[in-house]
Amino acid sequence: MHLTDCREPTAPYFEPEEFAGRLATVRAKMRDLGVDTLLVSSPENIFWLTGLDHWGYFAPHLLVVPAEGELVLATRAMERVTIAHQVRNARFEGHADHETVADAALRVLRADCGTIGLEAWSSGLPHGLAQQLKHSLHARDWLDVQGLIDDLRMVKSPAEQALMRAAARVSDAGMTAAIDAVAEGASERDVAACAQQAMTAAGGTFPGFGPFIRSTRRLGEEHTTWRGDRFAAGDSVFLELTGCVARYHAPLGRLIHVGAIAPESRAMADLAATAFAAATDAMREGTRFRDVYAAWQAQVDRAGLAHYQRHHCGYLVGIGFPPSWTGGNKVTGLRRDSDVVLRAGMSFHVLSWLMGTRRGDFFVSNTVLLGPSGPEVLNRAPGGVMLR
Template structure:
């Protein structure tokens, strides 16, 4: 949040690729509203994404970034490839976006109010512009969409959801370096959290040590987490620490990610306080074998369903053919709060996915065997597929970890 991590050449290549996709679809412009995608195309890393941002990408010429006027300093400092357009808090981003759009595509006077333009000049706009918009975006509300549609009736709107997201799946060498840096932060955070866990340790103290280690290791604020909570609250999925203390005989769930320049390298472990049962220790070996099967299956040309099948094959062979998961991992990289999953959808390694695996992809690979009836264990790691094969980015021991 204190620099633009990308070179001009890196950003120019991404914008050129987006424009090639726009040309294939016959688009005059694209409106990008997903925070992760705006960051990918401009390098803007800040917490201002809670308010609407709209990156207007014309087929040629300067891009324009529409957001609150108070963000001018940050955008002028960090965004080098888009013109800033700021709106006051007495109007909406849509109001300003309509004016900018009309100026750019219809050469209208900026001083005219939107209502006057709609009333007096709509019949003179001529040929419709074809504009792509991310209709499934956390940054594009129903009201925002309606405002654009209702005040720009001569625009043909086309859904481009996933166009930039697809580009982001394959990481460039610069992005891969950032993910490795994030993994070092992840390892430091896990080490600190595990060291703090003990019988009687306060949940808040454990997470405080984890956060401190993240920051000292060079990490930025992660998209969410860390998720550290007692086994009794395991099924809560996305809740965090509480006011309690950890006790001998129970596991501690730990899932977190270091973050460097918005890139994440998530990890997950169960930490057993005091001891681990024989059943759970045996399940740990199955979970590790299944994880390794996923890593072995991550090869260019494979399908996500093939990768999941490799995980399920180990699970079935262990006598757990009744056990199924919704995925054994998901694509990871850029994450803007409130998540590290890359947006409001999860691109999973699922049994029903035909997504092609390609070099440069990165995943949070999970081997989750909880509630099997024959023991419980969980581990996960960030994995990057390089030209030399799948690389586990973190170095934290697979466990079992007993404290």
């Protein structure tokens, strides 16, 4: 990996040996499934295998992974220079704008490709592209291999973990600046400007989601962000953001109060902190995701809020491209019904979210990296009750 204390990371971010190891694990899975050719279309998975980091993923890409031999990365011809600079382990095949990426892929694929694996739920695979591929290629069989690479990405290598820590430092800079910008009469837009400037100055790049900044009238809007609304005394200000370093994200969230906080919300802040600690304490290698959620819910139940339940108390996080920091269009959550097993090297955005309880509102969230000896909370920005 190129990241050092004095040098900004540059794509492809990892040493050739790391990419070779990732490819070897993918090909082992292909052998297990009987897949002769894998067509990778998810931006996060193409990045993980090749290191390609750009805004060009708005147009479809296909990474052709044969059972053996060279990889081929197909997309628009105009991306040739970027891919030449960033990608060391795949040959580029460009298509003109009157063609599609399927035309480029067909130029390098045999007419009979054996069994082809396709990421059927990838955001990078439009229906028309999938139809064109299936119509043009004579495959023995087509297999939906959605999740094959995503599952491998769950556990971060030491080099990836270093990038997660770097992203957390950028996140902390952004959150600290955002908190400092909250004041009576200031606007959501003011807070956004301060947060984004601080993250950029701290070494961050564009994240999968921009900062979520909302005040009292819009607290319940899950995925909207700043407007020009100005804060008044008594308002609550929701802040959730992430720094991004080399496509790795470390989100955190805080709820700030302007001037005063209601006693019931102060009590909820104590519960949010207690429940967050319970969830992280439960994070041990070999534990199931459902057990982490149960540890969080147990604290909520003990406080007399058994009626209040969440769809999860956190989710896997790491690589992300717009429009999300969740690693793609799937959220792998710490849910009450999940039998996924925690492993060292996994990283999570852990949320202790107590909003709409009818007994006050509060929430806090941080990125947590699971190590061999237990959880490490990566974020260090101020938490708890904050009055501005």
